[in-house]
């Protein structure tokens with residue numbers, strides 16, 4: 001035996017299950033009673049700085065089927081690259097965090113947000129503008145982390161330290177949203193298959 | 203020595219269930235087939251959403267009352283769930299939001315996709331939320347949820363459980379898990395629980411009955427502590443407080 005360094009183990013993840021909406025988006029699920037608005041439903045709470053964008057997408061399973069019972073959360077910097085909870089100067093009219101249950105009929109999720117500014121990487125150099133994305137659903141045992149990057153940031157994307165970690169460069173486009181005009185970006189998340197979205201262990 | 207802790211410790215993926223657990227059939231088409239890309243946490247993962255205690259209503263941590271008609275109560279075995287949220291260094295995670303959802307005492311969820319024949323309880327919604335105090339402690343009141351059948355294997359029943367969503371202090375700590383109840387034989391038959399390989403990891407999700415704390419003629423107490431990921435620490439920070 002050796003000394004016990006008394007580090008605890010993280011509680012193991014369990015699937016969010018098919019009824020995640022009850023606890024996380026009860027209003028969207030049509031059962032809300034005590035709460036006025038679902039948490040994360042509104043990211044822009046006032047005159048937020050920066051350009052308004054809309055992110056939309058589907059979560060797609062390994063049979064090309066649309067996952068209708070997933071829940072997607074995003075976390076991102078404000079337009080100036082400042083983060084809630086880390087930077088007191090962060091935009092007071094922007095929460096940085098959004099949550100959306102996929103539509104139970106169409107499977108579409110969407111967020112009205114602002115285009116994020118650039119954040120530093122661990123070495124202090126700047127990352128490309130990106131949105132951190134987290135997906136949970138029935139059948140997903142542990143939440144999946146990915147990132148949304150922007151198609152109109154080619155130079156920044158080319159030098160982004162996270163994108164550069166992806167050895168199989170042909171997979172990088174799975175992280176780049178598609179511009180659909182008028183500030184809308186489509187970001188489909190493919191759980192499996194040849195164009196499976198890159199997911200991160202971070 | 204550096205003064206800034208270099209990020210969060212990497213998740214132990216052997217301790218968590220893997221993505222693909224074929225006995226839980228839905229995982230077969232919803233689990234990534236490629237290796238996850240490893241990266242250190244950086245600024246964007248080491249911050250997280252901020253919630254104030256002001257988002258909480260007075261009934262949010264009382265599932266027996268928060269959906270009930272005035273003067274009514276939810277039906278079922280009354281329990282208090284109490285515990286502490288810490289990081290893996292043993293430090294309390296204070297002022298963090300916990301969201302919970304569950305079936306009613308008969309095992310039925312209030313949800314459009316629910317297919318179990320058990321009836322709804324008109325006085326039970328099945329959702330609540332609570333913020334930990336400064337030291338990471340939390341408590342909520344509810345009824346013990348019933349087990350329920352689910353469409354997986356023909357004879358699969360979920361053990362009684364409460365779903366937990368936790369934020370911690372950063373997006374790196376984000377976690378959804380489930381709390382099970384001491385002594386439930388269904389725990390060890392469940393394909394979702396069984397996705398976890400290590401029996402010790404499973405036991406860490408089983409709440410202990412605490413009869414000493416039981417409220418006479420009111421509610422039993424279950425204790426459920428939760429551990430979130432912790433930061434790597436510089437050596438001089440390495441105090442083992444609370445352990």
Ligand SMILES: [Fe+3]
Nearest residue numbers: 017360363365
């Ligand atoms: Fe459940």
